[in-house]
Amino acid sequence: MARHLRSTSRDRWFSRTWTLQEKKSAQHMKLLIPHDPGLTSYWEIRDLPGEIVVSLTDLYKGITRWSNLLGPEDHDIAAAIAEVATTLTDMLGFQAVTIISHNLGRDEIWHSADQSFWRKPLWCRTFIEIERCDNTIVSDRLSVLSNICKFQRCLNLQEILQRTNSYSLCVLALLLNNGCIPTLRSVSIGEGQSSAHDLGNNVIVLPPTHLTIGQILDGIETIEEGQDSTCRQDQVIHYCRRYWPQSLSDGAYRWRSNLRFSTEFIKKHLAAEEPEVIQHARPEEYQNVEHALQDDDAAAIAFYVTYERDNAIERVREVIIRKYSDSPDNQGVVED
């Protein structure tokens, strides 16, 4: 069975970008699988000689169910299921993956890999899934990412591909324009000068320039680790201080997917008291709570650099209060 499962999942249909979009979009997908005409079909549909019809949903459910029946002696089959699950994570869902990992006795692999995967916002997961596909055409990837995420603002591909061949830049522009990470726009600030501007929060924004695009698209995972190891925050802060020493706000903060603001990090690096906005938000209370900030701003990281410091902090505070207040679970917790 292990061999057959692997052979089936290696059909190119499972690895193409366009079919990724199609299988994620379809309500009920039936797979038509050709077989040698001489074989006996077990399926009910008899009027498709040489072909069997399998519901994709049933196949995934069946895989999950079978994985639950496996014992230690079935390691080869379990390994094959795990391999298939790697390519079909989006369809199997977190619960199924957890069951499989439990049965495999390899919690350390799946637990760490896929819990973080499922905490990511949709656009992060989609980006990662597209990375696993074998389509290398920039415009295809951008179209599929836009469609699956139902972005309201899409790239004019004919136009943009004449201007840049950078896939990452295109993705970044797409995310910025659809509010996945702070919206940057170069705007005039008077006297012939212009600057990057976060229109959503009405503050000047300095993006974390030393973070790689991959890290941003990946949900800023390494920021978490940075406090102990790579210290990328240090690099970013030092970068900010070096180039913009007077204007780095102590209201700088970060969001990550589980919404714990790094207060220790801010205190340490900015040598400041706990910023007012964090005092009010008390995000530690919401670590395991689904709420409004989770998807939209999961991967957002912005260092608010301000010419009007007080106004900027107030604006950030308002944004957070509004978003927390939007969630029924959190109403009344944050004082306005």
Added chain:
Amino acid sequence: MLRDVDLALDDISFNLDAPPPDRGPIPGGLFTVLLKLGDIQRETFEIVEAQSQASRRLRLISSYTCNNPDSPTRLYISGPNDHPGERNYLAVSYCWESSRSLEDNKLPQQFLMVTTEETRKPRCPRSVLFRAVRYAQSKRIPYIWIDQECIEQDDPADKEYYIRCMHEIFSQSRHTIGLLTTLFTSQDWLADVYLLSQVNPQS
């Protein structure tokens, strides 16, 4: 494709020929990045709300009854306004290239595509049409949607128009099939997939 996800934002290569504006403490590289993103935003983005109408204006393939087995089956492709809002169609998902590997000269059926403007040969592999038509007939599905046939491949505007709503075309269709091309060659293989596809093995 340029795989540049390992580049820092500051490293993205833009046209740096023009010196950055005098922005005092703002580093030129960074400022150029921001300006570039600003340019992309201003000039190459489009609001796509209007596009949601595109999935209601599909060309659909129909009339695939063939009485004479020796003559090509004529499949009719409607105009985009002939079936507004129709959802009872079969959306076909397949890999363009690997489906060609299944192209078999022994396939009994030949096809001709009849549009409002011309009669032409199919653009998609014959095996795709054959499998889709046969499935639709067995399920009595009146219409089929296949991207290569129902989108004007030589018209960039038409392609852009429909590519943006591909997800809607598949999500709104009542029937969807994915055409695998891996040929099952043993009875064991067939039996294993059958077992796997049974949600309740005990029954």
